[in-house]
Amino acid sequence: MSDSTDAVFRLPPEPRWPQVVQDVAYLTRGRSFMHALYRRFGTAFSIRLPFYGPAVVISDPALVKELFRQPVEAVRGAEPNLGLVLGPGSSFGLQGEKHRRHRKLILPQFHGDRMRAYESLIEAETMEEIAQWPEAREFPVQPAMMRITLNTILRGIFGAEGAEFDALRTLMPRMIKLGSKLALVPALHRDFGPLSPWRRMTSMRAELDAIFASLIARAQADPAPDRRSDILSLLLQARYDDGEPMSHSDIGDELFTLVVAGHETTATSLAWAFERLRRHPRALERVVSEVDAGRSDLLQATVHEVLRTRPIIDAVSRQVVAPSIALGPWTIPEGHTVTVGIGLVHENEEVFRDAREFDVDRFLGATPEMYSWLPFGGGARRCPGAAFANQEMTVVLRTVLRELRLVPTDARDEPIKSNGVVSFPGRGGRVVVYRRRRVGTDRHASPQSVRSATLPA
Template sequence: MTTVTPALPSGPAKPRFVQGAYALAMPKRGLSRLRARYGTAFTVNVPVFGRAVVISDPAEIRQLFQTGPALADNIEPNLGRVLGSRSLFALTGEEHKRHRKLLVPPFHGRRLAAYERIVEDETLREMASWPLGRPFPVLPSTMRITLNAILRAVFGAQGKEFDELRDLLPRMVSLGSKLAAAPIPKFGGRFGPWGRFFAMRREYDLVIERLVAGTRAAGDLDQRDDVLAMMLQSRYDDGTGMSGQEIADQLLTLLAAGHETTATTLAWAVERLRRHPDVLADLVAEVDAGGRRLREATIIEVQRNRPVIDLVGRTVRAESLELGRWVVPKGYSILVSIGLIHDDDAVFPDAAGFDPTRFTGSRPDLYEWIPFGGGTRRCLGATFAAMEMNVVLRTVLRDLTLEPTAEPAERWHSRGIANAPGRGGLAVVHRRTAQARPAEETTSTGARP
């Protein structure tokens, strides 16, 4: 067998715990400084991931995302540690492909159009409680909007279990996001933060068990548009259905992934628009005219300019992986820095600026604009998230006036998985009284990035 000699990019030589402390203390500026020193690829040695190559070159990112799972597959560790062993985040290879195929239908076509009404309804309900004329953080509100919307899309109706999950999930997701990259103690996580999380997970499983039983007993699966009904009817190629554990883990994946990141991006949208009054004015005019092109471009630009996730990646499964200039040995992680490529002037001219018009004439390259990751592991709910952000932003701009500000940009604040605006996306709103009502829009389920 031919042995390929590793060829790794340079990187810091400090001990693992020092590099880990640096990464925690300076999660964003640290990567920028490493890129300035070592270039678009560098090798790090950090807790949890160990030896890893960080890349931000578009050609190398493209190659990684197009690499098959036999050579490089799911990053380890991953969110499956908190979402469950049957979650899409935990599955690999053909098993991942098989499960993903079952979960695509509810996020496209007729079903997605039905979910738009849910999102607008939840947005209007939340906006009714917003204070007028004084500052307030929108992030708690966008969290409630996205949680209630995904709960209704997943389960179809409200009830006792819906209320239980609405109370449980925010606590569970918040704690889980903080623990996602933390080691599980040797005693199995029976105490401390992991003990609390696993207790919540047991409570969640019991609620889902009751929901599944009630949904089966209702006998109306063919008339329902919700994800749970679809899961109960779906079949793998061999004719078998999803197990109870698979349903519980995949529902938790959809609820968690479709909640916090979307809510945080919406908070960043408010933060960005208040500091760019010309864009804000153009968006209001577009809403009143019944348009959507600039709004869709604005959502894309918010995700580029303020990505809520730092890194996505793969773990090398083959003996070695040739990736552009490098040869990465088996067991290494390859981490794609979303922030570094989004901030690259060679990829996005004037990358530090906020300019939605860069996307009004064309869609972004999905190997350069990567807030949802890429390749076979690109976020399954990307289309749902884009629809949700579109509807929330449209509804807010249609019914309220968002007051601009000259205050400095809000600082980045890590919530564990997601990077949020430090003040929660502070907003000041007023009711619109004399306004041209928007023309009737077509459904927002057209082409998406």
């Protein structure tokens, strides 16, 4: 709960280093820097973050729970740079009641039967991709996962095909790459001329909006809109509590957000899944046996453990907008950022026994606890596409392991690298595969079936 304005602020300990030293350490060695502070100070410490200023980093699930339960009047999302890049109608750009109203409309589109409807599409995209994979030669799997996840989003979320699909498949990776840099450096959010990053971004966004307008017009002209299951069509049909529809510009901003939040992230998590399974041959053998038997419990537990041991997003943050808030013994003043160290929580030995070990049985028959398992964030700003990402990971892994033999390795773990947005396998998640059966038999989707894969209503 929020404290009164005359509260005495009590902050966790902090390193006695100049701001510039903390900035350099965070920007150049962010993950190891945070872990060093965790080892020194424990589950709560203060720090000064570049672009955010004074911050408190927490990794105790009890404190995480308190933070995520703060009212919207006390804390707000701390991703203003992303909101500027993605647009004012993006979930990242909205705050308070506007965000709550928006989320209430978005969230139902990613649950229940609607998620199961995408299974055949995800499998077909995977089958088309793996048909091109070489045998007996090591290659990085992350680029392949990027293609699968992007194609799935463009077809399943945008409802794109033909020329629009081809245009988006070329445009979106360029926008995501540039947008990630702009989100990290707010000073670039100005038009310095034709070659400036912001001018290039606004030009590409104009292209994107034109494609969105075409997709929206086609969806609205469909004589049977109730038979469409792409997210764009569902958002066009959705209504706020007062009966008002989403504006087309807000739909465009949210669709762009869903690509940014769900493309590279899910692809990278899949690359980590292959990297982890290759280095744990017994776990790989058990998962393959389960897939062959038509079961999925261990596969789902494996996905949960991959996301715990290799979270691709290392932190989520809230900014204090009340005079102060109380978190356990600490009193955090207005203007401070409170950051949840996701990797720190996941490696907390008091939360997870043998936390640094990859154990596919850890979540077998158990649902991860919402304040200690945080790959999708938490609270009112938890990723609305979490169910979609989970579905995508399980279907892609199941399809690959059913069709191909993944060769184990005794090579060292791939290093954890970061591009400032996601933490990815330093060598791209390298794999060696052999075909278990001919890709494209009658039992399974063929590469050609991707173009005709339908989404049940």
